[in-house]
Amino acid sequence: MSLLKKFSPLLLLFPTMAVILVYVFIVSHTGVMGYELSEKQLQLGRLKEQVKELDIKASELSALPRVQELSQQLGLSAHGPVEYLNPTPAVAVK
Numbered sequence: 001m002s003l004l005k006k007f008s009p010l011l012l013l014f015p016t017m018a019v020i021l022v023y024v025f026i027v028s029h030t031g032v033m034g035y036e037l038s039e040k041q042l043q044l045g046r047l048k049e050q051v052k053e054l055d056i057k058a059s060e061l062s063a064l065p066r067v068q069e070l071s072q073q074l075g076l077s078a079h080g081p082v083e084y085l086n087p088t089p090a091v092a093v094k
């Protein structure tokens with residue numbers, strides 16, 4: 001009996017098992033990645049809501065009535081009329 005005929009079942013078994021193991025790994029990995037993707041999508045939704053809330057809070061804090069109230073609490077006063085300086089003639093002469 002030749003050596004090839006003696007080991008022919010094993011020659012078919014090992015590649016088949018390797019293909020099956022690779023397939024199981026890929027399917028398992030795909031499932032894990034799908035789960036992680038859904039988790040990241042939920043996290044993204046929560047972060048978008050948090051951004052909306054922070055935008056609202058920032059607009060409330062920077063509103064004119066709030067700034068005026070804080071300026072009064074800090075003792076800041078309104079400025080008077082602005083006086084601009086007139087430009088002087090050039091100092092250096094050629």
